[in-house]
Amino acid sequence: MTDSEVRVRVAPSPTGDPHVGTAYQALFNYAFARSRGGKFILRIEDTDRARSTPQSEAAILEALGWLGLKWDEGPDIGGPHGPYRQSERAAIYREHVQILLDQGNAYRCFLSREELERMRAEQRDKGLPAFKDLEGRQRPEEESRRRAEAGEPFTVRMKTPLDGECVIDDLLHGEVRKDWASIDDQIILKSDGFPTYHLANVVDDHLMGITHVIRGEEWINSVPKHLELYRFFGWKPPVFCHLPLLRNNDKNRSKLSKRKNPTSILYYRRAGFLPQALLNFLGLLGWSMPGEEEKFTLEEMIAAFRLEDINLGGPVFDVQKLKWLNGRYIREDYDAAGLRRELEKWAINPETLEKILPLAQPRLMTLSDWGYLTAFFFADEVPLDPQALELKGRSDEDLARLFQIAVWKLEALRDFRSETLEALFAELAEQAGLKLRDLTRPFYVALTGRSAATPLYQSMEILGSDMVRMRLRRAIDALGGLSAKKLKALEKEFASRR
Ligand code: GLU
Numbered sequence: 001m002t003d004s005e006v007r008v009r010v011a012p013s014p015t016g017d018p019h020v021g022t023a024y025q026a027l028f029n030y031a032f033a034r035s036r037g038g039k040f041i042l043r044i045e046d047t048d049r050a051r052s053t054p055q056s057e058a059a060i061l062e063a064l065g066w067l068g069l070k071w072d073e074g075p076d077i078g079g080p081h082g083p084y085r086q087s088e089r090a091a092i093y094r095e096h097v098q099i100l101l102d103q104g105n106a107y108r109c110f111l112s113r114e115e116l117e118r119m120r121a122e123q124r125d126k127g128l129p130a131f132k133d134l135e136g137r138q139r140p141e142e143e144s145r146r147r148a149e150a151g152e153p154f155t156v157r158m159k160t161p162l163d164g165e166c167v168i169d170d171l172l173h174g175e176v177r178k179d180w181a182s183i184d185d186q187i188i189l190k191s192d193g194f195p196t197y198h199l200a201n202v203v204d205d206h207l208m209g210i211t212h213v214i215r216g217e218e219w220i221n222s223v224p225k226h227l228e229l230y231r232f233f234g235w236k237p238p239v240f241c242h243l244p245l246l247r248n249n250d251k252n253r254s255k256l257s258k259r260k261n262p263t264s265i266l267y268y269r270r271a272g273f274l275p276q277a278l279l280n281f282l283g284l285l286g287w288s289m290p291g292e293e294e295k296f297t298l299e300e301m302i303a304a305f306r307l308e309d310i311n312l313g314g315p316v317f318d319v320q321k322l323k324w325l326n327g328r329y330i331r332e333d334y335d336a337a338g339l340r341r342e343l344e345k346w347a348i349n350p351e352t353l354e355k356i357l358p359l360a361q362p363r364l365m366t367l368s369d370w371g372y373l374t375a376f377f378f379a380d381e382v383p384l385d386p387q388a389l390e391l392k393g394r395s396d397e398d399l400a401r402l403f404q405i406a407v408w409k410l411e412a413l414r415d416f417r418s419e420t421l422e423a424l425f426a427e428l429a430e431q432a433g434l435k436l437r438d439l440t441r442p443f444y445v446a447l448t449g450r451s452a453a454t455p456l457y458q459s460m461e462i463l464g465s466d467m468v469r470m471r472l473r474r475a476i477d478a479l480g481g482l483s484a485k486k487l488k489a490l491e492k493e494f495a496s497r498r
Helices: 019-034 054-067 089-103 111-124 135-139 141-149 199-208 217-233 263-272 275-283 297-303 319-333 334-344 352-363 369-378 394-412 418-432 434-446 456-463 465-478 484-497
Strands: 007-010 041-042 104-109 155-158 163-168 172-177 188-189 212-216 239-243
Touching: 007 019, 007 141, 007 212, 019 041, 019 054, 019 212, 019 239, 019 263, 019 275, 041 434, 054 263, 089 104, 089 155, 089 188, 089 199, 089 217, 104 135, 104 141, 141 155, 141 352, 155 275, 163 239, 172 217, 188 199, 199 217, 212 217, 217 239, 263 275, 263 465, 275 297, 275 319, 319 334, 352 369, 352 456, 369 456, 394 434, 394 465, 394 484, 418 434, 418 456, 434 456, 434 465, 456 465
Parallel strands: 007 041, 212 239
Antiparallel strands: 104 155, 155 188, 163 172
């Protein structure tokens, strides 16, 4: 293979905030592509129609753009292998599913949810760890097609071997072996006619000419199924390289989670981190410069980058270290004029001031009140007085639960305008059996650090969704936090009420 043929991609699903894990993968793919004179592609994997949103896709593009990881082909700029949004490729996937059906390497599965549960349990009792629809696998194609044409709902599953072993070769993990008996007959086409991740991912990686699949370790168990799909189609699989999972800086080094760490790229922008510092920090996770320098530019990283040097020991996402590095950038790389430009880009600019002015004006006695009144707009953390964080007649835990529910509701919100927020709080108050005024008081404290400030909903709109949710999470911690168990129970309750 010549260097010019290297083609890699990052393939985020647009469900929620643009995640630092996506930035991490994008950076390593980008550095590899650039170091080999290859191409870096952005593909949007939005086959989960219930969870994908255009807002989330836009935020991903914005976040990667802010970081300066420019893609050569993607949904916004097109390219020779488009479209780059999976929802626009449905016909391609159906065609490929048909090929597998015709080959007899896939079959329709007509089991209802209940039947599926029952058979799964039966197979588990017999000591079969994975699910295979044994009847479906043998049903004559004639009969299967007739039932489908008569309108019976079905999914399509790929046939995985019943026994034997699959050996996969990963650039970093080496040889990994899996028993086929432990691998489900994966659904490749859902009953809504959309493909699952597995099929779409393999078809697209092939059609887009991807040579190296560099992605998170959580996908390594999917490789046997993917290899089998490559084999069915008669395609050469790409090189697989699974990056280590990012970890929280906690005792058990748990998987990076937003409960313990901010994970939205756009939060870091709002909190005043510099994109080059965040990239540098991500570059230090599982990789280091040959001379162990801690501060380096993207260009320097590209010049020194080799995929095989990545270290699998779980890299810790330590925000304190990121802050330290960011501080070095601010101190070492800017003169006063340069720093002023960064501050202007960030938040000290006419657009932001014009949004705040009408909210502040009625509350100013002197011009100098401005600083105190509006400081929370230009901060990351606000001082939290746990005493002031209280909800009339309710316990701290009740308040923490309420904050958490608000976080979830805000997360699901498609637009973050004050009118929408007002409606959301009215609903929240009603559900909690509270007067709106009593409900909003602790929110003022959590978001502004004071019990009274500029109007809540407009202020939230200016702070933005990422910062608002981050401050609410900090308030939950200040109230003693919610244990994983309580959080799970609450989540269940919340989901059932929606
Ligand atoms: N859509 C998958 C994700 O969100 C992509 C995984 C892959 O790179 O294959 O992580």
